[in-house]
Amino acid sequence: MNESHLQFLASPEWGQMLEAELLPWIEAAGDLGDDVLEIGPGPGLTTDLLRQRAERVTAVEIDPTLGEPLRDRLAGTNVDVIIADATAAGLPDNHFSAAGCFSVLHHMPSPEDQDRLFCELHRVLRSGGIFVGQDSLDLESMRVAHADDTFTPVDPDEMKDRLAAAGFSETRTDIVGFHFRFLSRKP
Numbered sequence: 793m794n795e796s797h798l799q800f801l802a803s804p805e806w807g808q809m810l811e812a813e814l815l816p817w818i819e820a821a822g823d824l825g826d827d828v829l830e831i832g833p834g835p836g837l838t839t840d841l842l843r844q845r846a847e848r849v850t851a852v853e854i855d856p857t858l859g860e861p862l863r864d865r866l867a868g869t870n871v872d873v874i875i876a877d878a879t880a881a882g883l884p885d886n887h888f889s890a891a892g893c894f895s896v897l898h899h900m901p902s903p904e905d906q907d908r909l910f911c912e913l914h915r916v917l918r919s920g921g922i923f924v925g926q927d928s929l930d931l932e933s934m935r936v937a938h939a940d941d942t943f944t945p946v947d948p949d950e951m952k953d954r955l956a957a958a959g960f961s962e963t964r965t966d967i968v969g970f971h972f973r974f975l976s977r978k979p
């Protein structure tokens with residue numbers, strides 16, 4: 793991620809946007825259960841939302857320059873930070889009660905990597921487990937903001953089919969601001 797993007801993700805403005813636009817979506821998803829997996833916590837503002845709503849959170853971050861400080865900041869709390877690629881982190885089958893993935897998909901190198909992540913999340917969620925997230929729309933302003941960065945936008949209209957191909961059902965999406973939000977379930 794470029795430096796200005798990173799600063800924004802750690803800023804009070806981003807925190808307020810998460811509270812206003814993401815939190816109601818997470819809360820509408822219902823009980824996240826006791827053991828929540830988060831993909832791509834970055835500086836951890838999304839982790840802070842999840843850890844107040846779950847007994848345990850496991851946050852998988854691919855970038856050690858973000859994962860290590862987050863691990864230090866959250867040491868001794870209900871969060872474990874694992875530094876790994878979430879498409880191949882070696883997590884156990886049928887283990888987590890819910891998974892969250894916020895502004896991560898467009899940072900993955902290709903649609904195939906995104907689909908691999910969906911399959912992996914389906915494998916590690918329990919039956920009935922919720923998969924909740926949000927991601928950027930393919931807007932010119934978002935392309936400019938990611939000028940020297942990875943930007944692989946997801947078409948919200950394709951989420952239902954792509955998640956179904958990974959085994960998920962009951963997928964819903966909606967659009968708010970420059971994001972879309974999604975909610976799905978492992979049958």
Ligand SMILES: C[S@@+](CC[C@H](N)C(=O)[O-])C[C@H]1O[C@@H](n2cnc3c(N)ncnc32)[C@H](O)[C@@H]1O
Nearest residue numbers: 832833834838852853854855877878894895896
């Ligand atoms: C834009 S940041 C979002 C941070 C946070 N979720 C938020 O919304 O504030 C995307 C994060 O996903 C991480 N990421 C990208 N691909 C990943 C992967 N395959 N496994 C784990 N983390 C990944 C990036 O390193 C980055 O920290």
